[in-house]
Amino acid sequence: MSSPSDARRRLPAVSVLLEQPEVASLRTPTNRVELADAVRSAVGQVRDGTTPFPESPDHWAAIIAAELQRIERPSLRPVVNATGVVLHTNLGRAPLATQALAAIQAAASGASNLEYELTTGTRGSRYTHAVQLLRQLTGAEDALVVNNCAAALVLALNTVADGKEAIISRGELIEIGGSFRVPDIMAKSGALLREVGTTNRTHLDDYRRAASPATGVIVKVHRSNFEQRGYVAEATSTELVPLTGELGVPLLHDFGSGLMLDLSPWGLTGEATAREALGTGHSLLVMSGDKLLGGPQAGIILGPAHLIAACRRNPLTRALRVDKLTLAALEATLALYRDPRVAREHIPVLHMLTATPGDVRARAEHCLTALVAAGHEGEIVPALSTVGGGAFPTAQIPSFAVALRAGAANLEERLRTGRTPVIGRVADNTLLLDPRSVWPPLPDTLTTPVLEALS
Numbered sequence: 001m002s003s004p005s006d007a008r009r010r011l012p013a014v015s016v017l018l019e020q021p022e023v024a025s026l027r028t029p030t031n032r033v034e035l036a037d038a039v040r041s042a043v044g045q046v047r048d049g050t051t052p053f054p055e056s057p058d059h060w061a062a063i064i065a066a067e068l069q070r071i072e073r074p075s076l077r078p079v080v081n082a083t084g085v086v087l088h089t090n091l092g093r094a095p096l097a098t099q100a101l102a103a104i105q106a107a108a109s110g111a112s113n114l115e116y117e118l119t120t121g122t123r124g125s126r127y128t129h130a131v132q133l134l135r136q137l138t139g140a141e142d143a144l145v146v147n148n149c150a151a152a153l154v155l156a157l158n159t160v161a162d163g164k165e166a167i168i169s170r171g172e173l174i175e176i177g178g179s180f181r182v183p184d185i186m187a188k189s190g191a192l193l194r195e196v197g198t199t200n201r202t203h204l205d206d207y208r209r210a211a212s213p214a215t216g217v218i219v220k221v222h223r224s225n226f227e228q229r230g231y232v233a234e235a236t237s238t239e240l241v242p243l244t245g246e247l248g249v250p251l252l253h254d255f256g257s258g259l260m261l262d263l264s265p266w267g268l269t270g271e272a273t274a275r276e277a278l279g280t281g282h283s284l285l286v287m288s289g290d291k292l293l294g295g296p297q298a299g300i301i302l303g304p305a306h307l308i309a310a311c312r313r314n315p316l317t318r319a320l321r322v323d324k325l326t327l328a329a330l331e332a333t334l335a336l337y338r339d340p341r342v343a344r345e346h347i348p349v350l351h352m353l354t355a356t357p358g359d360v361r362a363r364a365e366h367c368l369t370a371l372v373a374a375g376h377e378g379e380i381v382p383a384l385s386t387v388g389g390g391a392f393p394t395a396q397i398p399s400f401a402v403a404l405r406a407g408a409a410n411l412e413e414r415l416r417t418g419r420t421p422v423i424g425r426v427a428d429n430t431l432l433l434d435p436r437s438v439w440p441p442l443p444d445t446l447t448t449p450v451l452e453a454l455s
């Protein structure tokens with residue numbers, strides 16, 4: 001038996017380990033610093049006893065290789081979303097269409113006409129990109145793209161109602177999650193909150209009675225993540241538009257989801273599209289780029305040209321400005337909407353939401369077959385996927401999942417901490433893996449990392 005002090009005496013020097021062929025074979029043209037760090041870290045582990053003394057050069061190399069992998073692993077990395085929640089905010093919301101990825105690659109690989117007018121050879125504006133498509137697809141007179149929907153709401157409010165009253169129903173002072181609370185955001189925008197109605201019922205007359213020369217805007221917020229049922233009443237945008245006309249103030253509609261296509265043929269009913277929500281009249285609509293629209297994180301403001309121009313002139317726009325990679329991806333995503341069939345096929349969010357239960361089941365079976373062959377026990381069970389991301393909050397989409405019962409909590413952790421983490425959901429001591437939310441929709445996208453993590 002060797003004591004820890006013997007082992008310490010036998011510890012090889014970092015420089016000696018680096019010269020061993022087994023360790024040297026881990027070297028690449030760019031990892032000199034990382035490899036030296038990995039060797040130092042391995043020696044440190046052996047010295048303090050967290051790793052037993054390696055008895056062979058191969059064993060040393062294995063420990064060093066594992067350390068190297070840990071050091072080189074980026075903080076932000078891909079995971080497999082098998083939760084069945086298609087738009088999962090914690091897992092990065094919408095995956096992008098291949099066309100959008102190609103547009104990012106093209107815009108990022110060199111220079112672009114981001115703020116350059118090619119027809120005249122003069123300075124241009126980044127806020128012209130994607131605008132033509134947004135107008136065509138929604139019927140809006142003009143559009144402005146900023147960093148995200150929260151930014152769009154702050155910018156629109158600050159532009160039309162700084163120091164003035166913003167009338168809003170008490171039933172719409174909501175929390176979206178991730179520290180987004182409508183009353184807090186409104187307060188920061190400089191608008192003065194003027195609450196009307198009650199939690200469950202607000203009438204057109206409530207807005208009318210609150211209106212005064214101090215009114216700057218009427219705000220309507222989409223209840224993205226919950227539904228009100230029972231003794232409820234609200235004034236719709238269509239009902240509010242004539243009142244805003246009388247008052248000479250805009251209606252600001254926080255629409256959130258960015259739905260561009262009618263998805264009712266696939267059972268997703270009850271939500272308006274952006275074109276429908278915008279309607280006619282003097283209103284501004286703000287929505288996200290990375291929810292149902294299925295593009296990159298962005299905030300889109302739609303509305304009449306003079307109000308959009310006022311938003312564009314607001315100095316806050318510079319602080320909330322959109323990046324060129326976002327613009328490239330957004331424009332490419334919007335282009336797919338010219339043909340709704342192309343959009344549904346190529347935009348990942350729409351593809352996932354409209355995939356048939358049979359298709360999802362086939363992918364679940366592929367995964368289960370591989371798991372059973374590797375000695376695990378499981379079964380295919382009917383499941384219900386959800387939309388997530390603040391849209392169709394109560395919709396349940398028929399789906400199928402791989403159900404693993406034995407040691408569900410342990411399996412969940414092993415999948416979550418694997419080389420490509422797989423995120424499922426645990427319910428009633430069962431780990432469920434729902435392929436509907438997995439992108440791309442190929443059997444191996446789920447099966448390969450699951451097998452790797454559990455082998």
Ligand SMILES: *Cc1c(COP(=O)(O)O)cnc(C)c1O
Pocket residue numbers: 148149150151176180221222223224254255256257287288289298299389390
């Ligand atoms: C999601 C959502 C937001 C926030 O959108 P981000 O793009 O995440 O900033 C704002 N309002 C509503 C109604 C939403 O659903």
